[in-house]
Amino acid sequence: MMKAMRLEEDFGLENIRYRDLPDPEPGPGEVVIAIEAVAINPRDRLMMLGGYGRMGGRPPLIPLCDGAGRIAAVGPGVDGVREGDFVFPHYSRTWPRGLPDPSAHGGAHGGPLDGTMRALMPVPATAVVQAPVHLTAAEAAALPCAGVTAWSAVVEQARIKTGQRVLIQGTGAISLFALQFAKLQGAEVVLISSSDEKLERARALGADHLINYRDVPDWHKPVREMTAGLGVDHVVDVGGAATLENSIGAVRTSGSISLIGVLGGSRPPFDLGRVVTRNIRLQGVTVGGRDMAERMAAAVAFHRMRPALEEKRFAFRDLAGALDALPEGRHFGKVVCEDF
Amino acid sequence: MMKAMRLEEDFGLENIRYRDLPDPEPGPGEVVIAIEAVAINPRDRLMMLGGYGRMGGRPPLIPLCDGAGRIAAVGPGVDGVREGDFVFPHYSRTWPRGLPDPSAHGGAHGGPLDGTMRALMPVPATAVVQAPVHLTAAEAAALPCAGVTAWSAVVEQARIKTGQRVLIQGTGAISLFALQFAKLQGAEVVLISSSDEKLERARALGADHLINYRDVPDWHKPVREMTAGLGVDHVVDVGGAATLENSIGAVRTSGSISLIGVLGGSRPPFDLGRVVTRNIRLQGVTVGGRDMAERMAAAVAFHRMRPALEEKRFAFRDLAGALDALPEGRHFGKVVCEDF
Amino acid sequence: MMKAMRLEEDFGLENIRYRDLPDPEPGPGEVVIAIEAVAINPRDRLMMLGGYGRMGGRPPLIPLCDGAGRIAAVGPGVDGVREGDFVFPHYSRTWPRGLPDPSAHGGAHGGPLDGTMRALMPVPATAVVQAPVHLTAAEAAALPCAGVTAWSAVVEQARIKTGQRVLIQGTGAISLFALQFAKLQGAEVVLISSSDEKLERARALGADHLINYRDVPDWHKPVREMTAGLGVDHVVDVGGAATLENSIGAVRTSGSISLIGVLGGSRPPFDLGRVVTRNIRLQGVTVGGRDMAERMAAAVAFHRMRPALEEKRFAFRDLAGALDALPEGRHFGKVVCEDF
Amino acid sequence: MMKAMRLEEDFGLENIRYRDLPDPEPGPGEVVIAIEAVAINPRDRLMMLGGYGRMGGRPPLIPLCDGAGRIAAVGPGVDGVREGDFVFPHYSRTWPRGLPDPSAHGGAHGGPLDGTMRALMPVPATAVVQAPVHLTAAEAAALPCAGVTAWSAVVEQARIKTGQRVLIQGTGAISLFALQFAKLQGAEVVLISSSDEKLERARALGADHLINYRDVPDWHKPVREMTAGLGVDHVVDVGGAATLENSIGAVRTSGSISLIGVLGGSRPPFDLGRVVTRNIRLQGVTVGGRDMAERMAAAVAFHRMRPALEEKRFAFRDLAGALDALPEGRHFGKVVCEDF
Incomplete structure (x- = not known):
């Protein structure tokens, strides 16, 4: 069983539970990422409050689109991603390239699809991006949405x-x-x-x-x-x-x-x-296609750029504390959660 | 002496006079257009009211940026424009290509520079565009600003x-x-x-x-x-x-x-x-460079496109009538003045 | 059992057989197209001769990337495509948008992946394009590659x-x-x-x-x-x-x-x-992403444009005759095969 | 009288003379640049040999398009350029913006128009670019063509x-x-x-x-x-x-x-x-419009970038020596002449 945070019966921060869920197996074309850190966006807060309506999916829902970790398992038919690779999931599974089209947000992690806030996250291999290896997991977790x-x-x-x-x-x-x-x-x-x-x-x-x-x-x-x-x-x-x-x-x-x-x-x-x-x-401007994530990761890697993270770190269970840190003026850079 | 309409002492529609002015001679690199028709834009009304401040120049000022006619005289050093050519002046003398830069509006006709509302208009040959020959002068006069x-x-x-x-x-x-x-x-x-x-x-x-x-x-x-x-x-x-x-x-x-x-x-x-x-x-979006005017004129010529003109035509002297026709809902297409 | 043409043991036109193959079932996310017409490109001839090396895949291989027909079956999890829809398969299954990247040709139909030259073709629903309904199947079959x-x-x-x-x-x-x-x-x-x-x-x-x-x-x-x-x-x-x-x-x-x-x-x-x-x-220039195919289909539909087809039509079995018609100077427009 | 190098009766390097010419006066809209350094391009050699045909103009012709110096005199009607400004002339007087059109090369310095190889160069103020002030004249002279x-x-x-x-x-x-x-x-x-x-x-x-x-x-x-x-x-x-x-x-x-x-x-x-x-x-790719020269100069200035110059410097009179240094393999960076 793996640890996860999940919106259970309904939207609302009070409905988020820290719980054990069955370990996922990678299906055909999928990989499983062992998430090591996640990051919080203003979007996530609104999503958890139900503010995106239909576009945000329905509970039970695992929140957050930002995260990073290593490939723990590789399903059949996967090419180009290997066990142990340091990666982050792209923001959306249905947004391969360029600017958004109507289907781009429909595959977004953390709403309407289950997100990164779990120890093990199954994702189509085509939605995974190689993270710059000079980064910590917390730094790489900052990239998918804000980056x-x-x-x-x-x-x-x-x-x-x-x-x-x-x-x-x-x-x-x-x-x-x-x-x-x-x-x-x-x-x-x-x-x-x-x-x-x-x-x-x-x-x-x-x-x-x-x-x-x-x-x-x-x-x-x-x-x-x-x-x-x-x-x-x-x-x-x-x-x-x-x-x-x-x-x-x-x-x-x-x-x-x-x-x-x-x-x-x-x-x-x-x-x-x-x-x-x-x-x-x-x-x-709203996020971007997976091709943009790859070009961004290449630039971050080449220049050894380090994303700015808020100094105060939060435990995975302390989502409430992390959300409190989000409003303008309280933080500098990305707010991340690390310890499961 | 040529006929012209001119803002005299100050801005304000009441300061526009129908008067005779000396015939212009083309300087080096200049041509003189014998204007046959002019057209009115909302911009012109605001300009005559002094609404553009410094950007609108200072009276005495001949209004309007739209007009068309034939080349009546060619100054020394002019290449590519000949007497008798059917032309319109580009909106601005300082806007050769592309989107505006800070100097683009500074050379605009009808404010801050003297405009089309006169029988003879001297213009740098580099600010003249060949008009599509299937058009009437009134139709060609519709092109410089709105077109x-x-x-x-x-x-x-x-x-x-x-x-x-x-x-x-x-x-x-x-x-x-x-x-x-x-x-x-x-x-x-x-x-x-x-x-x-x-x-x-x-x-x-x-x-x-x-x-x-x-x-x-x-x-x-x-x-x-x-x-x-x-x-x-x-x-x-x-x-x-x-x-x-x-x-x-x-x-x-x-x-x-x-x-x-x-x-x-x-x-x-x-x-x-x-x-x-x-x-x-x-x-x-605000007008465009002379290169755009040329590409537009080429398309209009090739497709034998005819600009839509308001059916009611106005005499050159009846600028007040033409301006009254401008507000939304009163006209269909371009408002033009023809008879000098 | 369905009719198909297939390269059997090796590349080479002499290795193409007209034969019966098991009817395909649509997998998750897939549809099956009942192909009504196919079209030939110079690319296909070279592919059948083995001229693309590794990029062309390996026999047994069903040739051709061009074809059109109606959706005969819809697999689980498919959204936006329905039984009876008039469609054509996009040139490649791994080319969702824009200009090619290194993986674009890897999912191409007719080499390295099985192509259109069969009565029933299973395709991911994300690689299917709605064909303009004013076209015949032969006309729509002309669109995927050359169009x-x-x-x-x-x-x-x-x-x-x-x-x-x-x-x-x-x-x-x-x-x-x-x-x-x-x-x-x-x-x-x-x-x-x-x-x-x-x-x-x-x-x-x-x-x-x-x-x-x-x-x-x-x-x-x-x-x-x-x-x-x-x-x-x-x-x-x-x-x-x-x-x-x-x-x-x-x-x-x-x-x-x-x-x-x-x-x-x-x-x-x-x-x-x-x-x-x-x-x-x-x-x-080499083909284009599925987004281009969709924009093209929208333009063809709106303008009721009809692709130019070579007047002489070929039977599905007469691939040899169709290939003979391809060289420059012998045809006008697209060479198509229709009768299975 | 000012010093100049000039092709006299005909094209050909043997027809270049070091001579005194009358000091130029700035006409309306013109400035005069006191040239302090010039630079050589492969284009210039070909031009002096007559290799551009009609496009290269006719002797007598002052060669070279590259140069830099300070504004020595300002003609009537000039705005935005002042005496003492450190500047370079844009490559062409008829190329205000963007990619070339048919008239762009017609105003090029050093052929068909007189170029930089003289102590005093009159130029329309609209064809002058402010040079980055951290550069030497020799460095700034490298910018107009190659830069x-x-x-x-x-x-x-x-x-x-x-x-x-x-x-x-x-x-x-x-x-x-x-x-x-x-x-x-x-x-x-x-x-x-x-x-x-x-x-x-x-x-x-x-x-x-x-x-x-x-x-x-x-x-x-x-x-x-x-x-x-x-x-x-x-x-x-x-x-x-x-x-x-x-x-x-x-x-x-x-x-x-x-x-x-x-x-x-x-x-x-x-x-x-x-x-x-x-x-x-x-x-x-062939040079670019004056807007590009300005954007380039802004980047060079902001980054304190220094153009690479060939270490061996040539006297103004030693054009022959400078031209000998041009062929590939003999130099590193731009070949410049400095002493008049």
Whole structure:
């Protein structure tokens, strides 16, 4: 029997149980991953609360899409994945390549399909990605959702070029991945945060310019100044209603803004006239295909990049504690659980 | 002396005078166009009212960016443009190619630079586009601003493929150009309007599906139904606050929306969460480079496409009448002035 | 028992047998297609001769990748495909989206995997495409390989815009699909052939300009003349060594050439200097992902497009006769076999 | 009077004279650059020999397109460029943005228009680019032709992503720029050369893997091995007939090859079948628009990148010596002339 956390009768955090489940066997084309660490995303909390409706599946449901470990068993007909490989499951089993189509979220782990929060996870071999071997399991567990989302935004959709300027908001997991990937692409990065301490930690990860938005609520103004009045080439917006107006003010003519988060509200008003006359692109971004996960893993491996993890670690059973750490401002980087 | 309309001491429609000005001579690298027809854009009205601030220049100012006619004189050093050529001036003298950069609007005709509303217009030869010869001057005059904007949105930025589905809003000049260009690209087009009569005229221009949004305020619902629940590939949004929510509801996962107009309000609230989770692109669109104007003119010429013009024509002197015809709902296609 | 053609002990056309095989049952996630017609590609001939080495698999092997029919049986766990649906199998089971990756050809039908040349074909439901219902089975059978290849070349990779000019070579199946798709995208098409009769048939399919390359071996010269000396925007090259030099001569600065065929030799010499100084793109093209097949099918359905088929039809058993019809110059459009 | 080198009666290196010419005055919209250093490209040699025919203009002609210096005078109507600015002239005056169109080469310096090889060079202000201020004039002079060409190839056309693998051939100026830009984009670079000493110098510039192609003529084999049999994502081919076959062997399925040089012959035979079945792109590359020069200069400035210059410097008068240093194998990086 293996350990697992599972939503039992219904959605709701109070319905999650730590329990023993039968060990899974790999079916044809499947492998079983011995999960060593998992990570938490804002998406997971909403999923556990039933906030995705039909798209989130139905309990009993094992939560979380993020995790990493080693291949413990290989089913018949599997090619290219071997016992002992250090891997992470791709976010979705029905999303082989590129941007999402209507079926992409239907195969997502942690809802509607069972997720990573168990000692042994059976997955189709075609949904497994080789993890960079210089990483710990906790670091690799940070990659599937937040890592691929930031990669899709900065590298695949915004197609940042070296020498371009990128503005990053905050120090949540997606933002710090976006910072790191923008630096790997050779960009000049401005990062804003409400905490001087976090700004300094962001500098250590490569941020070139730092702005405390508590001190400078109109942060788009110094951003324009430091770019000779032009604005940055790209903004990674995670604040939604709290930030979109300033993001539009900070971006250059024909520039683009990744819309990734709704931390500050999900109904942002904005000045459409400026978006039109300056030919600005607003691009919603949601994770990415398995091909993106592979390209991201190759870059992380080559550059020996280490994802930023929240220092406080949580036991696997302490999902409640991990979820409490999620809200903006309380953490720096990815929140992970390790001990089963 | 030539006839011209000009804003004299200050902005404001009351400051426009019909007057005689000295005939211009072409400088080095310049040509003079004998303007035969001009067309009106919502932009022009705002410009004449002083609504663009510094970007709109200063009176005395000859308004309008749209016009067409024949080359009346050729200055020294001009190559590739000859006396008698049927041409239109490109929207801006400082926008040779592609999407706008910060200098693109600075060379725009009708503000900040003198525009088309005069019998003789001197222009750098590099800012002149050969007009399709099957068109009347009034039809060619419709192309520079609304034509290129719709072309940039549908063909260059959304890159519509044959067989894709496109939703068009209303029957203003940009919308009807977008309809025609989407059809030339082989798309299936849904058009919405508040008037059954205009819907029938849109059908004659190629629209495949028609919806009266007065009768069906939730028009995104039948649009999803006619696309097997998926949504259309692209929406050309001109309504802003009045339409953006429905546009998001009508577009497919990973689809895109051109943001072109603010007819229904310039501060649209919208459900950011759906834009994020469905990876939707919102693309502001403003005119385009001279290379786009040339590609558009080539397509119009090859297909013998005729721009849709409002039936009621206005005399050159009756600028006030033409401006009165502009508001949504009063016209179908481009409003033009012809008789000097 | 079902009828099938199968390579038995070894590669070689003499080893193909018409025989009875057990009726297949659909496994989990699979459907069975009752094949009504199949079509032949130059690839298939080479495959049957063993010309693809390891990539072609090993006998016993059922040849051909092209075919169409109706769903006869649906296995457990299949969603979105129903008994009676009119479908064609995608070219490869391991190519869900986009351009090929190393695994794309590994799941190809007709080598290395069993193909369409049998009355009943089991296929994963995820590798099945809904065929346009206005087509006959023979017409739909023409789509999987030649149709998708031409679509990838013209629509997805060259991204032809309306009003652009495209040059098509010959009247083989890929060339005629390229002609039809270029017309659906609104392009102006020049087609060259060695036969005046075939040129007239190409005109009926939409070709705007015709050149008999027997009469005009330097056909790139009139092509440049008819484009004001500039050259066409795109060339679909199927002749390889026999045509590449002229293709380069016919294409405009910054234009592109699809490299699809080697009919005139597989080691084309060419003037590299002109490719460099004129920034020309040469793009090898091989079929495409299932997403392309779906977009192509949507366009064919919307436009009621009918693939061009060689008039002479062959019986299923007369594979030898069908293969004899394949060489350039003997057919017009796709060669199909129908009667089992 | 200013010093200049000029082709006098006819093409041919013997017709170049070191002479005094009248100091130029800036016309409307023009600036005058006080040239401090110039650099030599293979293009320039061919131009001086008359090898470009009509495209090269007619003597008297001042050669060279590469140079850098400070603004000595500013004509009327110039905006955004000031006396004392450290600048280089863009390669062509008629190439504002993007890939070349038919008019792009018509405004090139050093043929058909007068070039940089003079103490004072008048240029339209719109054709001037601000040089990175950390560079010497000799370093900045290396940027206009070779720098922009490598930038266009690696950053704009191949769109290298971080973590991708790029193969670079040789240690000429374009190759070393391609190496540096690929590293700035976060790529993993394999560089081949015939000299162990040059390989070591390339390592110092960032090359990750080195192959001496004298020792390993089939260098594509170890390249495939080091990429798990897949091949690199991109090859920068400068060898033409001497390298194209191996370049095709070294690149992955759906990868791309920049065709930039013809050092090893201009009529490369190649295996077209592999290009087709593996969907490989061969992209001719020639310089780029002024917008690319500006983006490149921004990246060079931000990263404090220093172009690689051949150690041996030449006096301005010793053009013959500089040209002798150009052939492959004799130099490392850009050949420059400094003393007037």
